[in-house]
Amino acid sequence: MKQEKSLRLKSGHPMPVLGLGTWMLSGKRCEEIVRKALELGYTHIDTAEFYDNEEEIGRAIDGFERSELFITSKVWRTNLRLKDTITACEKTLKRLGTSYVDLYLIHWPNDGIPIAETMKAMKELADRGMVRSVGISNFDTGRTMEAIEASEIPVNVNQVEFHPHLYQKELLEFCKKNGVILTAYCPLARGDVLTDRTITEIAERCGKTPAQVSLKWLVQHGAVVIPKSSSAEHLRDNMGIFGWQLSEGDMRRIDSIGIHKRKVNPFFTRIPLFRNVLDKLR
Numbered sequence: 046m047k048q049e050k051s052l053r054l055k056s057g058h059p060m061p062v063l064g065l066g067t068w069m070l071s072g073k074r075c076e077e078i079v080r081k082a083l084e085l086g087y088t089h090i091d092t093a094e095f096y097d098n099e100e101e102i103g104r105a106i107d108g109f110e111r112s113e114l115f116i117t118s119k120v121w122r123t124n125l126r127l128k129d130t131i132t133a134c135e136k137t138l139k140r141l142g143t144s145y146v147d148l149y150l151i152h153w154p155n156d157g158i159p160i161a162e163t164m165k166a167m168k169e170l171a172d173r174g175m176v177r178s179v180g181i182s183n184f185d186t187g188r189t190m191e192a193i194e195a196s197e198i199p200v201n202v203n204q205v206e207f208h209p210h211l212y213q214k215e216l217l218e219f220c221k222k223n224g225v226i227l228t229a230y231c232p233l234a235r236g237d238v239l240t241d242r243t244i245t246e247i248a249e250r251c252g253k254t255p256a257q258v259s260l261k262w263l264v265q266h267g268a269v270v271i272p273k274s275s276s277a278e279h280l281r282d283n284m285g286i287f288g289w290q291l292s293e294g295d296m297r298r299i300d301s302i303g304i305h306k307r308k309v310n311p312f313f314t315r316i317p318l319f320r321n322v323l324d325k326l327r
């Protein structure tokens with residue numbers, strides 16, 4: 046079976062299956078690695094106002110054909126009031142030096158701000174042509190449904206932590222059922238899966254690298270992947286996920302690894318009481 050290099054979003058726009066994650070890349074290094082990725086053939090870059098690297102990415106994409114790129118950015122959870130979301134997006138576009146982003150996501154939910162208000166802002170941004178498609182990030186099934194119900198435009202993507210050590214089967218199936226593409230962040234579990242015995246054994250047998258096997262497992266499950274890399278060698282390696290397939294047996298073996306370990310667990314998700322107070326203060 047041929048693996049498509051892009052998926053069609055509900056908005057009608059295509060989204061490349063492989064992107065470059067840029068969390069913790071900054072300064073000259075960020076600019077260089079993003080430019081290198083684009084030269085190698087990457088077309089999809091994932092950033093966020095929170096990553097503080099949009100200016101560097103703006104410089105890196107300068108000179109490449111904008112219509113061939115897919116740029117995702119995200120609004121931080123304290124900027125989810127209508128006016129704040131609009132302002133945050135305006136600032137993002139200015140830093141990136143572009144008139145639109147292909148995908149704009151709510152970075153984390155904030156229970157202190159009604160989701161309908163933020164989705165209204167997202168629609169306004171889409172109506173003004175500042176964003177092509179909108180979506181969410183770090184939303185569980187309940188919150189995803191709330192966002193879908195509150196939105197007049199399609200919720201295209203839910204970007205969540207997802208890798209062979211965090212197989213979120215129920216959330217994946219829920220997203221599929223509702224036409225929401227799941228983007229897997231930390232697709233290599235920040236390096237943890239690269240030494241996993243099941244992954245390394247399959248990689249050796251298939252003549253692939255552990256990174257390729259992990260990314261392929263995600264893509265074969267219908268996810269978009271955004272591995273971060275700061276070396277040209279890893280950038281190239283991660284492009285090697287097309288033109289071959291994992292067998293059904295290997296897919297099921299990785300499904301059954303049985304480790305559920307989150308790499309991203311910020312303080313505001315860990316202390317619900319504190320989170321509610323904090324959200325109300327903002």
Ligand SMILES: NC(=O)c1ccc[n+]([C@@H]2O[C@H](COP(=O)([O-])OP(=O)(O)OC[C@H]3O[C@@H](n4cnc5c(N)ncnc54)[C@H](OP(=O)(O)O)[C@@H]3O)[C@@H](O)[C@H]2O)c1
Pocket residue numbers: 065066067068069091092152182183204205229230231232233234235236239254256257271272273274275276278279280282283309
């Ligand atoms: N929405 C959210 O809340 C959220 C949260 C976290 C992350 N994200 C997004 O997801 C992206 C990816 O997640 P992540 O950066 O945390 O982790 P990751 O992509 O799972 O792992 C990155 C690590 O894997 C290494 N690596 C990459 N390719 C490799 C290869 N082929 N072989 C061996 N090692 C390889 C990198 O090393 P080198 O740098 O040396 O190549 C780096 O140490 C982020 O950059 C960000 O864009 C979103």
